[in-house]
Amino acid sequence: MKFAPEGTPFIAIAVVLNAIAWVALPSFEGLLAVAVQVVGAVLLLFVLWFFRNPTPRLPDDGRVVVAPGQGKVIDIREVEEPTFLGGVARRITIFLSVFDVHVQRAPVSGTVEHRSYKPGEYAVAWLEKASQDNEQASLGITTPHGRVLVRQIAGLVARRIVTDPVEGDSVERGERIGLIRFGSRVDLFLPLEWEVTCSVGARVRVGATPLAKLPVAVQA
Numbered sequence: 001m002k003f004a005p006e007g008t009p010f011i012a013i014a015v016v017l018n019a020i021a022w023v024a025l026p027s028f029e030g031l032l033a034v035a036v037q038v039v040g041a042v043l044l045l046f047v048l049w050f051f052r053n054p055t056p057r058l059p060d061d062g063r064v065v066v067a068p069g070q071g072k073v074i075d076i077r078e079v080e081e082p083t084f085l086g087g088v089a090r091r092i093t094i095f096l097s098v099f100d101v102h103v104q105r106a107p108v109s110g111t112v113e114h115r116s117y118k119p120g121e122y123a124v125a126w127l128e129k130a131s132q133d134n135e136q137a138s139l140g141i142t143t144p145h146g147r148v149l150v151r152q153i154a155g156l157v158a159r160r161i162v163t164d165p166v167e168g169d170s171v172e173r174g175e176r177i178g179l180i181r182f183g184s185r186v187d188l189f190l191p192l193e194w195e196v197t198c199s200v201g202a203r204v205r206v207g208a209t210p211l212a213k214l215p216v217a218v219q220a
Contacts (some may be wrong), residue, residue: 002171004103006162007051014044053103056207058174063214065194066173068107068150069186070206071096073198081189084114084140084149089189089200090196092211094204096184104178105207106141107170107188108148114140115167134185137163145214149189152180174207 003011018040057133058066059153075093096102117137135154140147152161165171178184188211190196195213204211 001048002107003048004051004053005165006160006179006181007047009042010047011051011057014040014047018044027089031124036064050098050102052101053176054101056105056174056205058208059210061210061213064175064197064210065107065144065148065188065190065214066105066207067094067198067204067209068104068177068206069094069096069184069190070101070103070204071186073200073202073211074199076196078192079189081139081149083116085125085147085189085191088192089149090192090194092188092190092196092198094186094188096186101206102180102184103176103206103213104150104152104180104186106173106175106177107150107211108141109173110141110143110148111163112167112171113142114138114149114170115149115165117161117163135161137178139163139165141171142155146191146194148191149187150177151187151189153180153185154180154186191200 021036021040021161022171056066071094073092074095075091077091078088081087081089081091115138119135137152139150141150154161155184161178165177171177190212193215196211197213198209198211
């Protein structure tokens with residue numbers, strides 16, 4: 001299992017705390033000793049689990065738009081997206097709990113032609129107002145078939161958004177584009193003519209689960 005590099009200091013701290021607990025273990029007795037072992041192990045396992053960075057298994061179909069985040073699809077709707085798509089777009093919202101993979105990946109291949117960051121609040125990520133009010137970073141990708149926007153949105157306990165590509169970079173479908181620490185949300189904005197193949201309530205895997213398809217006449 002690979003881990004996101006942003007998790008290195010947290011993993012190191014958890015390992016050190018576990019080492020200190022084991023060294024001090026003879027000082028504890030009975031249930032207290034067991035509690036120290038359990039708490040230390042749970043902390044380390046949680047940190048390792050949170051910062052895991054599995055390699056996605058991309059669909060063979062090149063027309064498929066893959067999930068940019070891992071979690072649960074909580075909303076699909078048409079909205080105005082003036083910053084990059086320049087009009088009405090279809091938005092697919094994915095909520096990431098603290099137990100989901102928090103690495104984000106490119107839903108399509110293309111060129112990054114927009115990147116922006118907006119500070120904001122830390123409201124619960126599943127609320128509709130989080131899409132506008134919360135801290136967020138947006139990444140616009142231009143493809144031969146249309147524009148796509150991925151928006152990383154901080155949640156209630158998230159305090160850092162990492163966005164890897166810069167304007168002018170080329171990205172490949174399934175390539176890592178960033179990470180959000182800890183609970184959070186990812187919004188994906190697509191052209192209306194692209195066929196959505198997911199539904200509200202679906203669990204999706206980052207870089208692997210199909211969310212939409214390019215128009216039939218278009219070959220990726």
